[in-house]
Structure formats: C-alpha cells, structure tokens
Amino acid sequence: MILANEAPPRTAIKVLELADIRRMRSQWEPRLDTRQMEQIVATSPGRSMWSPRSGEVIVVGEWRHRPEVSSVAGVHAIRDVHELMRASVDQSRRLGASAFVAVEWDERQRPEFYQNVGLDLLDVVIPFEAPATAAGFSTSHQVHLVQLDILDSRAQLLAVDHAAFSWLWVNNAAEFESYAKTAGAEVWAHHHQGRLLSYIGFTYFGDWGHIDRVAVHPDAQRQGLGLELTRLAMQRMARRGSRTVGLSTQAANWKSQRLYDRLGFRRSSHNAYRVYGQVFRTSLIDEYSPATLAVTREA
Numbered sequence: 001m002i003l004a005n006e007a008p009p010r011t012a013i014k015v016l017e018l019a020d021i022r023r024m025r026s027q028w029e030p031r032l033d034t035r036q037m038e039q040i041v042a043t044s045p046g047r048s049m050w051s052p053r054s055g056e057v058i059v060v061g062e063w064r065h066r067p068e069v070s071s072v073a074g075v076h077a078i079r080d081v082h083e084l085m086r087a088s089v090d091q092s093r094r095l096g097a098s099a100f101v102a103v104e105w106d107e108r109q110r111p112e113f114y115q116n117v118g119l120d121l122l123d124v125v126i127p128f129e130a131p132a133t134a135a136g137f138s139t140s141h142q143v144h145l146v147q148l149d150i151l152d153s154r155a156q157l158l159a160v161d162h163a164a165f166s167w168l169w170v171n172n173a174a175e176f177e178s179y180a181k182t183a184g185a186e187v188w189a190h191h192h193q194g195r196l197l198s199y200i201g202f203t204y205f206g207d208w209g210h211i212d213r214v215a216v217h218p219d220a221q222r223q224g225l226g227l228e229l230t231r232l233a234m235q236r237m238a239r240r241g242s243r244t245v246g247l248s249t250q251a252a253n254w255k256s257q258r259l260y261d262r263l264g265f266r267r268s269s270h271n272a273y274r275v276y277g278q279v280f281r282t283s284l285i286d287e288y289s290p291a292t293l294a295v296t297r298e299a
C-alpha cells in the first residue's frame with residue numbers, strides 16, 4: 001500500500017540492448033523498423049531505454065552524426081513516456097554526452113511534457129519555399145563560385161561551418177562524409193586569396209530541390225555572398241528541372257530569413273518543428289559562440 005505522502009514507486013527502466021529488440025519483434029509495430037532500431041543501438045550503445053513493465057521504448061542515437069550530442073530517434077511509448085524520457089536524458093549525461101536533443105518531427109507533445117522531463121525549447125525551425133525560377137538566371141559575375149569535392153574540401157568547409165553556426169547546427173566531419181554520399185547533393189563555394197569563405201549545399205530531387213545549408217564566415221558576411229550562393233543553387237536546380245526549392249531556417253535567424261525573402265522564399269505549408277534539449281556541458285555553447293552571439297544579440 002502507498003501512503004498519501006509517499007512517492008509512488010519508480011518504474012524500472014532499463015538500457016535497451018540488441019537482444020531486447022529481437023525479443024520485442026512480435027510485440028511491436030514501431031515507426032522505426034527493427035533494422036533501423038538495431039542500427040542505432042549498435043552505433044550508439046547504452047543510450048536507448050525500455051520499460052520491461054510496458055515493453056515501451058525510446059531509441060536514442062547521435063544528433064547529425066555527432067556522438068557528443070544524443071538525439072531521440074524514436075519514441076514508442078505512452079504509459080511510461082515520462083520515465084523513459086527522464087531515464088534517457090540521465091543515461092546520456094552519465095555516458096558523458098555534452099547535450100541531449102529531442103526534435104518534434106511529426107509527433108507533438110505539450111510544452112509541459114518537455115518541462116516535466118527537464119528539456120528546454122532550444123530552437124524552432126521554419127520551412128520556406130520558392131519557385132526555383134524566382135532568382136532569375138543572371139549572376140553578378142563579381143563573385144566567382146566553384147563546385148567543390150566535398151571530401152577533398154572537408155577541412156576548409158569545417159572551418160567556415162564552425163565559425164558560422166551555433167553549437168546545435170554546426171556540422172562535423174562525419175556529417176560532411178555522409179553528405180558526400182547523398183545522391184543529387186552539390187556543394188559550391190567562394191574563395192578569397194585561396195581561403196574558403198562561404199559555401200552552400202543543396203540537393204536536387206527532380207521536381208523539387210532543397211537547400212541544405214549555407215554558411216558565410218563572419219569575416220565575409222554582408223558582402224552579398226549568401227545571396228549569390230543561394231541564387232546559384234536555385235538556378236542550378238531550376239536548370240535541372242526543379243520547379244520548387246525548399247529550405248528551413250531557425251525562427252530567430254532573421255538574417256537568413258531576409259536573404260531568403262529577397263529571393264522569393266515564403267513560408268511553406270509544411271509544419272514548423274521545435275527542438276527541445278538539455279546542454280550538460282556549457283563549454284559546448286562557447287565553442288561555437290560567434291553565430292550564437294550574433295543571433296541572440298541582434299534578434
């Protein structure tokens with residue numbers, strides 16, 4: 001019997017092992033299939049959790065190929081969702097991760113849910129779209145842009161990326177390696193006196209194209225490079241047959257939104273998504289401070 005002022009017993013939550021997934025096969029019809037779950041648990045062992053009482057699971061992997069940041073890949077839980085989420089956050093902290101991130105891709109929880117499990121709202125990401133031809137077909141001819149081999153230029157791309165993005169959105173070498181394997185992806189850049197100062201990455205999907213990332217080193221911002229790179233991406237995709245170009249950017253990133261607005265981008269009908277999380281090691285934020293400071297100071 002539990003007395004009124006006694007805390008209810010905590011549900012036993014366990015680390016999800018590969019063997020558990022195999023045992024669960026008959027019970028579950030999860031959104032992540034068994035193979036995907038196994039792959040995540042094999043790559044990021046110890047981060048995913050399950051509840052033996054309900055058989056519910058939270059699958060946790062790496063955030064954009066960054067082992068130092070845990071990221072929820074799938075939640076198959078209702079009854080024990082709070083306990084599972086809290087246990088996952090604690091477990092990642094125990095394992096030495098720098099941060100934990102949960103993105104609301106298609107499932108929404110109330111903000112109180114995240115508050116309850118110790119996660120703050122880190123960012124809101126808004127999708128935009130434009131007709132691919134909106135940028136026209138003329139370039140300024142003042143800015144010389146070249147296509148890069150992503151793997152060969154990795155070190156220079158990383159340097160621009162790290163100077164331009166905040167900790168949450170910065171890309172690492174593994175992310176660039178994975179991007180290099182993406183069918184239809186191209187990276188173009190501008191160099192000044194041999195130094196790579198800005199780049200854009202975009203992917204051609206046929207009728208539709210997507211601008212994946214654009215970064216200009218803080219030393220070279222506000223000189224029209226972002227505009228030229230984005231225009232070039234739209235033109236290349238329009239020439240190959242894309243009719244619409246999509247992208248997404250952070251709600252507070254007004255610099256990028258002004259740039260996209262100038263090229264005809266408008267908010268798309270796709271849902272914005274929220275990123276919740278907890279930073280365990282605050283030096284992570286300082287490592288990528290220029291962009292973070294620029295956005296918060298001027299927002």
Ligand SMILES: CC(C)(COP(=O)(O)OP(=O)(O)OC[C@H]1O[C@@H](n2cnc3c(N)ncnc32)[C@H](O)[C@@H]1OP(=O)(O)O)[C@@H](O)C(=O)NCCC(=O)NCCS
Nearest residue numbers: 164214215216221222223224225226227249255256258259
């Ligand atoms: C967003 C970003 C790519 C813009 O690149 P940029 O080369 O500085 O932009 P441009 O000089 O081409 O500016 C294009 C337009 O954007 C807007 N803009 C860009 N930076 C601005 C700033 N600091 N203040 C006001 N407007 C700005 C303006 O409308 C500008 O046109 P204008 O100069 O004729 O007024 C750059 O700030 C950056 O790399 N930021 C960090 C990474 C990032 O946020 N990437 C995009 C999100 S995924």
